[in-house]
Amino acid sequence: MTQTFPKGEIKAISGRSLVIKGNDIDTDRIIPARFLKCVSFSALGEQVFADDRKELNGNHPFDLDQNKGSNILVVNDNFGCGSSREHAPQALMRWGIRLIIGESFAEIFFGNCLALGIPCMTSSKQEITKLQNLVNGNPNQIWDFNLEELSISNQKESFVLDLEGGAFKMLYSGKWDATSQLLDAEEKINNTVKNLPYLNNFK
Amino acid sequence: MSSGTLYDKVWNFHQVKELPGGSTQLFVGLHLIHEVTSPQAFSALNEKNLEVKFPELTVATVDHIVPTVNQQRPFSDPLAEEMLATLEKNCKTHGIKFHGIGSNSQGVVHVMAPELGLTQPGMTVACGDSHTSTHGAFGAIAFGIGTSQVRDVLASQSLAMKKLKVRRIWVDGSLQKGVYAKDLILHIIRLLGVKGGVGFAYEFAGPAIEKLSMEGRMTICNMAIEGGARCGYINPDETTFKYLKGKEYSPKGQEWDNAIKWWKSLVSDSEAKFDDEIQLDGSSIEPTVTWGITPGQGISIKEKVPNPEELPKNEQQIAKDACKYMNLEADQPIEGTSIDVCFIGSCTNGRLSDLQEASKIVAGRKVSAGIRAFVVPGSQKVAKEAKRKGIDKIFLTAGFEWREPGCSMCLAMNPDKLEGRQISASSSNRNFKGRQGSANGRTLLMSPAMVAAAAINGKLTDVRKLLQEENYK
Ligand code: SF4
Numbered sequence: 293m294t295q296t297f298p299k300g301e302i303k304a305i306s307g308r309s310l311v312i313k314g315n316d317i318d319t320d321r322i323i324p325a326r327f328l329k330c331v332s333f334s335a336l337g338e339q340v341f342a343d344d345r346k347e348l349n350g351n352h353p354f355d356l357d358q359n360k361g362s363n364i365l366v367v368n369d370n371f372g373c374g375s376s377r378e379h380a381p382q383a384l385m386r387w388g389i390r391l392i393i394g395e396s397f398a399e400i401f402f403g404n405c406l407a408l409g410i411p412c413m414t415s416s417k418q419e420i421t422k423l424q425n426l427v428n429g430n431p432n433q434i435w436d437f438n439l440e441e442l443s444i445s446n447q448k449e450s451f452v453l454d455l456e457g458g459a460f461k462m463l464y465s466g467k468w469d470a471t472s473q474l475l476d477a478e479e480k481i482n483n484t485v486k487n488l489p490y491l492n493n494f495k
Numbered sequence: 496m497s498s499g500t501l502y503d504k505v506w507n508f509h510q511v512k513e514l515p516g517g518s519t520q521l522f523v524g525l526h527l528i529h530e531v532t533s534p535q536a537f538s539a540l541n542e543k544n545l546e547v548k549f550p551e552l553t554v555a556t557v558d559h560i561v562p563t564v565n566q567q568r569p570f571s572d573p574l575a576e577e578m579l580a581t582l583e584k585n586c587k588t589h590g591i592k593f594h595g596i597g598s599n600s601q602g603v604v605h606v607m608a609p610e611l612g613l614t615q616p617g618m619t620v621a622c623g624d625s626h627t628s629t630h631g632a633f634g635a636i637a638f639g640i641g642t643s644q645v646r647d648v649l650a651s652q653s654l655a656m657k658k659l660k661v662r663r664i665w666v667d668g669s670l671q672k673g674v675y676a677k678d679l680i681l682h683i684i685r686l687l688g689v690k691g692g693v694g695f696a697y698e699f700a701g702p703a704i705e706k707l708s709m710e711g712r713m714t715i716c717n718m719a720i721e722g723g724a725r726c727g728y729i730n731p732d733e734t735t736f737k738y739l740k741g742k743e744y745s746p747k748g749q750e751w752d753n754a755i756k757w758w759k760s761l762v763s764d765s766e767a768k769f770d771d772e773i774q775l776d777g778s779s780i781e782p783t784v785t786w787g788i789t790p791g792q793g794i795s796i797k798e799k800v801p802n803p804e805e806l807p808k809n810e811q812q813i814a815k816d817a818c819k820y821m822n823l824e825a826d827q828p829i830e831g832t833s834i835d836v837c838f839i840g841s842c843t844n845g846r847l848s849d850l851q852e853a854s855k856i857v858a859g860r861k862v863s864a865g866i867r868a869f870v871v872p873g874s875q876k877v878a879k880e881a882k883r884k885g886i887d888k889i890f891l892t893a894g895f896e897w898r899e900p901g902c903s904m905c906l907a908m909n910p911d912k913l914e915g916r917q918i919s920a921s922s923s924n925r926n927f928k929g930r931q932g933s934a935n936g937r938t939l940l941m942s943p944a945m946v947a948a949a950a951i952n953g954k955l956t957d958v959r960k961l962l963q964e965e966n967y968k
Contacts, residue, residue, distance in 0.1 A: 316690075325907065331581045332534070343934040376623065396690075404642075477653070480511045490618060
């Protein structure tokens with residue numbers, strides 16, 4: 293099975309949602325460290341939340357039949373805290389997640405998701421709880437996310453979401469792949485080097 | 496907005512340009528890589544047909560996956576061997592200096608780089624590893640990055656970053672005997688929470704901080720990230736300069752004198768503006784241990800496991816989870832908790848002074864029956880120096896195992912793992928569920944001296960009691 297990963301402008305995402313409840317879900321839980329021994333990311337999708345899934349014996353949201361093929365994840369507070377490893381967003385992306393909505397995200401996790409073209413949108417605790425309940429009430433419904441309107445809706449109910457301006461612009465313009473932008477500044481990089489005492493024998 | 500802080504000054508020196516998204520393109524002066532987060536970055540580079548722009552500014556070592564018993568190549572774990580071989584190949588292809596097994600300078604990346612003098616004040620230091628904040632101990636801006644940023648740094652020696660706010664954490668007084676840098680940082684994280692530092696760089700300052708050795712300072716900055724702060728730093732001073740003098744990569748001769756001048760100019764001004772300031776008294780801090788599943792769930796050794804019902808609302812659920820997972824009862828004294836495994840090592844507390852302080856507790860005593868205790872030096876240099884001082888013998892005589900350098904049971908990507916429900920006293924930095932290699936294994940974080948005390952008594956012990964006995968010996 294070949295997957296397609298985010299590319300170019302990220303303006304709209306549609307699909308079914310699933311919910312992971314709990315605050316402070318750290319990257320070691322999203323992808324336990326023993327799965328990090330890999331030189332490519334390809335197998336990570338199957339291992340996402342491995343320990344939690346084992347504990348719940350088939351009843352974890354990522355195992356339930358009804359959630360197969362869902363691409364929107366709704367979480368709570370401080371999601372993705374812990375390590376800076378990009379394996380966590382990679383694992384989620386390779387499982388199929390394309391959008392995450394939560395109360396808040398750990399900073400490095402947020403940045404790592406952005407660099408993969410996965411928006412991490414926020415909303416208040418109250419709204420998230422409501423959204424989670426709706427999703428769990430009917431996992432089959434299709435949700436439409438619209439970046440420009442900062443909203444997600446199921447036709448009947450709509451939720452306002454938040455995203456800080458920088459990330460918004462990057463996703464909207466398709467310039468979330470940073471490398472090419474950085475390389476544009478070659479001359480300026482060389483100037484910075486010239487002005488750093490420690491790269492110039494402290495002259 | 497902060498101004499006049501070391502963070503501001505170093506940031507300004509490294510600013511390449513403003514990016515359209517509102518972030519800054521920041522130059523990276525020292526890029527450290529290891530086997531876990533670099534291979535995908537190199538493949539991405541190859542896919543895009545890009546070169547490493549400044550190979551001399553990237554330095555590599557191997558730490559996470561190395562076995563600590565038998566380091567003979569090929570490693571018995573084929574995946575570990577593949578990761579190391581991939582790193583070796585990438586370094587060779589791109590002309591990057593690699594401090595490998597057998598180089599005498601290999602070690603946990605945050606231990607080996609400072610001891611080689613690679614980390615210096617005023618640098619920006621990036622590494623695909625969240626504990627990169629360690630290097631801030633020298634007055635550098637140091638932060639962990641993800642794999643796609645590793646790719647960016649390899650390709651352009653720069654990355655896109657948002658400037659952080661700066662919170663100064665001022666610590667008065669001085670730490671009591673038996674209280675170490677680890678206790679102080681666990682205490683700070685307890686106070687400010689595991690996400691109290693999100694969006695901030697932490698400047699640690701004040702008399703108690705100034706009195707710390709460089710190794711103690713590294714312990715503090717190492718765990719800034721556990722408090723949510725992506726970087727933590729300490730202004731450079733005589734202690735910093737003394738540590739750096741004569742190190743392999745430190746400036747020499749006239750350059751050294753000029754370097755000192757520049758480094759001093761970077762120190763936060765007396766009228767610097769901070770976005771937030773916090774003050775605490777270092778003298779009142781006691782040996783601190785975690786009881787739960789986040790580094791913020793710490794208490795002094797004299798306290799009891801908190802009753803979740805009595806905690807602030809937003810901490811109750813995770814506290815309940817933690818009690819259940821750790822199999823601890825609310826209101827039970829933490830001192831006396833039985834343990835199975837004792838681990839001294841990691842980039843938080845695997846340096847010479849850590850082993851030395853722990854060895855003082857261990858000397859002339861025996862590891863309690865049934866306890867598996869082991870010491871994993873943070874680097875080959877630490878191991879060598881410890882052996883020269885006879886520290887390895889002290890541990891071995893007491894019944895500890897003495898291992899080869901690596902990350903080991905800090906995250907258990909090598910064969911060193913907890914088994915089943917085992918509970919460890921650990922000098923590392925994370926007590927997340929499953930962190931030490933068993934999906935339901937349990938971790939109590941503490942200073943190396945406290946780990947040593949736990950090993951001797953087979954249960955959590957106030958290390959000051961053993962230090963007192965010491966006086967009567
Ligand atoms: S010792 Fe632990 S925290 Fe430090 S780099 Fe290794 S795995 Fe990471």
